[in-house]
Amino acid sequence: MGSIGDIYKIVQTAFNQTQAIEVQAFIFDLQTKINELQAQTSDLKEQNLNAKSDLQEKIFQYQQQIVELQKIIDQQKREIADALDWKKTKSEYNFDDRLGIWIHKTTSKPFCPKCFDRKAETPLRGSNHNGIYYCPVCNLGF
Numbered sequence: 001m002g003s004i005g006d007i008y009k010i011v012q013t014a015f016n017q018t019q020a021i022e023v024q025a026f027i028f029d030l031q032t033k034i035n036e037l038q039a040q041t042s043d044l045k046e047q048n049l050n051a052k053s054d055l056q057e058k059i060f061q062y063q064q065q066i067v068e069l070q071k072i073i074d075q076q077k078r079e080i081a082d083a084l085d086w087k088k089t090k091s092e093y094n095f096d097d098r099l100g101i102w103i104h105k106t107t108s109k110p111f112c113p114k115c116f117d118r119k120a121e122t123p124l125r126g127s128n129h130n131g132i133y134y135c136p137v138c139n140l141g142f
């Protein structure tokens with residue numbers, strides 16, 4: 001196959017049968033190259049789409065991880081706030097070692113130690129069970 005320069009020379013002059021075949025062959029080769037390039041372009045497009053899809057998938061995964069981490073952080077913040085609140089609440093009580101119950105410092109009212117373990121403040125009532133007091137939630141005497 002001739003160079004494109006040769007082909008131009010041929011087509012700019014009146015050409016014979018042999019030259020016509022050469023031009024035809026050149027055009028055929030060009031078409032083949034164009035087809036190859038189109039196939040390569042198509043491959044590159046597909047690769048780009050795959051790469052884009054992979055990136056989008058990764059971005060989506062990272063976004064999900066961020067959401068999960070944010071949930072954990074929020075939960076930990078709540079737990080810390082609750083722990084601080086409970087610490088403050090607990091500081092308002094003294095533990096009565098003799099009775100094994102909590103006594104409110106200001107009101108001197110008795111509170112259930114079992115409920116305290118669950119971070120709940122349940123006032124004890126005068127007992128009609130075994131002990132001096134009983135808890136209406138735990139139904140235990142103290």
Ligand SMILES: [Zn+2]
Pocket residue numbers: 112113114115116122135136137138139
């Ligand atoms: Zn209780």
